[in-house]
Amino acid sequence: MHELSMCQSLVDAVLQEMGRVQPPPKKLVAARMAVGALHQVVPENMTFAYEILTKDTAAAGSRLDIRWIPVTAKCRACGWTGSVEIPFFLCGSCNSGDLELLTGKELFLENLEVEQ
Amino acid sequence: MKPENIKVYRDLMGENEKWAAETRALLQKHKLIMINLIGAPGCGKTTLLESIVGMLKDIRVAVLEGDVETTRDAERISKLQIPVSQLITGGACHLEAKLVHYALKDLPLEDLDLVVVENVGNLVCPAEFDVGEHAKIAVLSVTEGEDKPLKYPLLFRECKAAVLTKIDLLPYVPFNIDACCENIRQVNAGIPIFKVSSMSGAGLSEWCAWVSKFQG
Numbered sequence: 001m002h003e004l005s006m007c008q009s010l011v012d013a014v015l016q017e018m019g020r021v022q023p024p025p026k027k028l029v030a031a032r033m034a035v036g037a038l039h040q041v042v043p044e045n046m047t048f049a050y051e052i053l054t055k056d057t058a059a060a061g062s063r064l065d066i067r068w069i070p071v072t073a074k075c076r077a078c079g080w081t082g083s084v085e086i087p088f089f090l091c092g093s094c095n096s097g098d099l100e101l102l103t104g105k106e107l108f109l110e111n112l113e114v115e116q
Numbered sequence: 117m118k119p120e121n122i123k124v125y126r127d128l129m130g131e132n133e134k135w136a137a138e139t140r141a142l143l144q145k146h147k148l149i150m151i152n153l154i155g156a157p158g159c160g161k162t163t164l165l166e167s168i169v170g171m172l173k174d175i176r177v178a179v180l181e182g183d184v185e186t187t188r189d190a191e192r193i194s195k196l197q198i199p200v201s202q203l204i205t206g207g208a209c210h211l212e213a214k215l216v217h218y219a220l221k222d223l224p225l226e227d228l229d230l231v232v233v234e235n236v237g238n239l240v241c242p243a244e245f246d247v248g249e250h251a252k253i254a255v256l257s258v259t260e261g262e263d264k265p266l267k268y269p270l271l272f273r274e275c276k277a278a279v280l281t282k283i284d285l286l287p288y289v290p291f292n293i294d295a296c297c298e299n300i301r302q303v304n305a306g307i308p309i310f311k312v313s314s315m316s317g318a319g320l321s322e323w324c325a326w327v328s329k330f331q332g
Contacts, residue, residue: 002209002210002240002241002244002245005208005210005212005245006128006129006244009128009129009130009131009132010128012131013124013126013128016126017122017124017126021122025120029119030119033128038269038270038273039244039270040240040241040243040244040270086269087265087266087267087269087302087303088266088302088303089269089273089302089303089304089305090302090305096305097301097302097304097305097306098305098306107127107128107129108125108126108127108128109124109125109126109128110123110124110125111121111122111123111124112121112122112124113119113120113121113122114119114120114122115119115120116120
């Protein structure tokens with residue numbers, strides 16, 4: 001259940017960002033987080049943690065949306081760039097394992113949907 | 117009224133990263149190397165540590181033992197007459213950077229060369245958290261199955277070396293070690309793989325040599 005630790009950071013960030021919105025919003029409808037597909041995040045665990053951790057806060061009752069970011073890489077051997085079929089981490093062109101990760105490890109809050 | 121979208125960008129590992137960065141600075145100040153052993157419960161992490169501490173003769177080692185409960189592993193390691201702290205997570209399935217940082221600060225850093233973190237037995241969660249280490253090391257025993265690198269790709273992707281333990285049991289278990297190495301290669305080509313037995317001593321000198329030379 002590492003989602004609980006991650007979700008605590010998420011809820012902290014949501015509440016801080018809500019505090020910055022001017023004029024102060026009436027309520028939060030949804031928060032969207034971006035998650036790189038290399039992270040082992042189980043969406044059900046994350047939304048469950050979100051529901052619990054936002055209880056009795058300004059974000060209570062809001063929805064959590066998750067946007068997945070695919071794993072992409074660049075091959076150091078042949079220069080190929082493209083998406084990688086995890087768990088395999090191999091070049092889609094020459095099958096080399098010498099890849100530079102481009103995307104797939106992101107974890108950030110990217111959007112708040114508020115009712116003014 | 118129509119809901120309004122507000123774009124934000126907030127990294128969610130920021131707090132953990134902050135502590136990990138402090139740990140890296142502390143390690144650098146004292147010219148220390150820190151490695152983080154990650155593997156399933158019972159894969160032989162503590163036994164591996166017990167068997168290599170005596171072999172790392174010219175290297176002054178300390179251990180940070182992560183567990184959900186009990187100080188048993190720290191008691192085992194303290195018999196080797198080296199500094200050790202037990203980090204009890206009290207239910208959490210992994211170590212986070214802040215806890216490791218505070219434990220590290222309590223070690224006699226001036227008198228050390230290497231700090232080994234033994235993470236909570238778990239192939240999933242510890243792989244997600246940077247604790248400021250120079251290398252994560254995946255530990256997998258031959259009783260677990262050769263497909264584990266594919267089932268837990270993040271750990272095998274993040275690690276800088278893999279150690280296959282309990283190879284003395286190979287004659288008794290249906291474990292295809294070549295297939296396992298190939299699976300590791302497909303997830304993270306190029307990392308060294310050490311095949312060891314803490315019971316027979318096989319492969320331990322190669323593993324120790326790598327640890328001794330590892331410079332982060």
